[in-house]
Amino acid sequence: MDTFKQSAIEILKKVGEPLHYNKITKLALESGILETEGANPEKTMAAVIYVDIKTKKEGSDFIKTAPETFALNPNKKEIEQTPKIIEAEKEEEEKIVIEAGFIGKGGExxxxxxxxxxxFNASIMSVDxxxxxxxxxxNKFFGIQVKTARKNNSEIYNFHIRHKSFERFNQGNIFYILVLRDGIKNSFLILPASEIEKRIKQGSIFTVNNKTGxxxxxxxxxxxxxxxxxxxxxxYFLNNWDLIK
Structure with missing residues (x-):
């Protein structure tokens, strides 16, 4: 999984032209190089890029070419990583981790x-x-994997499943429940692991990050x-809790 900054760099390199931060985020999520459970990944992406430009100035990986639009900095200068820069980056990373943690646990x-x-006699596992x-x-046991996402500006919910995790838990009574948050209500897609596997073979769920997810x-x-x-x-799978049986 790439960070927001690494994802932005990769997308801008691939596209080769300036992009609005919403577009950068959309392409990063859809290509699978960015994984996040944050409530508003677009705002997080913008904040990360703005912080990089503000703290590093000519040493930033990015330049602003238009309102809310960025490109890679063709004249990037090597600068010393001062304590101020390190602290600003660390603070931004902590915000991302904390937000994702709240969203993920909230979904569970x-x-x-x-x-x-x-x-169901259900409980959250102490160790993931x-x-x-x-x-x-x-008298039947069910294992539940929960993924939570909020609808983005393109009305898309993006989710990621780690390859190793799926290979370990894709048999028996294993279900993936996708929590769809739109800011007003929560909906749930109830997917048996066998359905995930079928969709992978069909190509509607695709592999990313060198087949690691x-x-x-x-x-x-x-x-x-x-x-x-x-x-x-x-x-058929929307709020269909009867599938868990």
């Missing part, structure tokens, strides 16, 4: 409470080893959710 608690309301929630109902883009169009494009409508 949402799912856990929904399971309990439906008669690939399964976030363990649940039991009618999988990227899922859930698009909201005309009141419906789609995986990748309109050929993969996901209504």
């Amino acid at each position: 608690h949402l799912v856990c409470s929904e399971l309990i309301f439906r008669g 080893v690939g399964v976030d929630i363990s649940a039991i109902k009618d 999988y990227a899922l883009s859930i698009k909201f169009r005309n009141g419906k959710f789609y995986l990748g494009n309109k050929n993969h409508e996901m209504g």
Whole structure:
């Protein structure tokens, strides 16, 4: 997984022209080189780039070419990493980690409470080893992996699954629950691990980062959710808790 700064550099190198920070974020998320559970990745991307320019000036990797639009700095100068620069970067990184932690844990608690309301004896795992929630109902055990994302400006929810984690936990009663947050309500896509595996083979879930992970883009169009494009409508899995049985 790349950081916001590394992702911005990679996207701008690939595109070869200035981009609005919203576009940089969109391309980074959709290509899978950026993974985040933050509530507003676009604002985080903008903040990271602005901080880099403000603290490093001519030594920044970026230049501002228009309002909220950036390119790689063709005249970047080597500068000393002063304590002020190091502290500013560290502070920005801590904000990202803290925000993602709150979003991720919030999603886990949402799912856990929904399971309990439906008669499952569910609890959040103390240590994350690939399964976030363990649940039991009618003497059956279920392992739940929770992913949480907020709808971005393009009405897309971006999720990532680590390859190693999926390979370890893709059999038996394992489910992936995608928490879709739009700022008003929460929706849930309930996906058995077997469904994830099928979609990977179909190509609607694709490998990223040198095959170390999988990227899922859930698009909201005309009141419906789609995986990748309109050929993969996901209504059957939307809030369908009865699949966990």
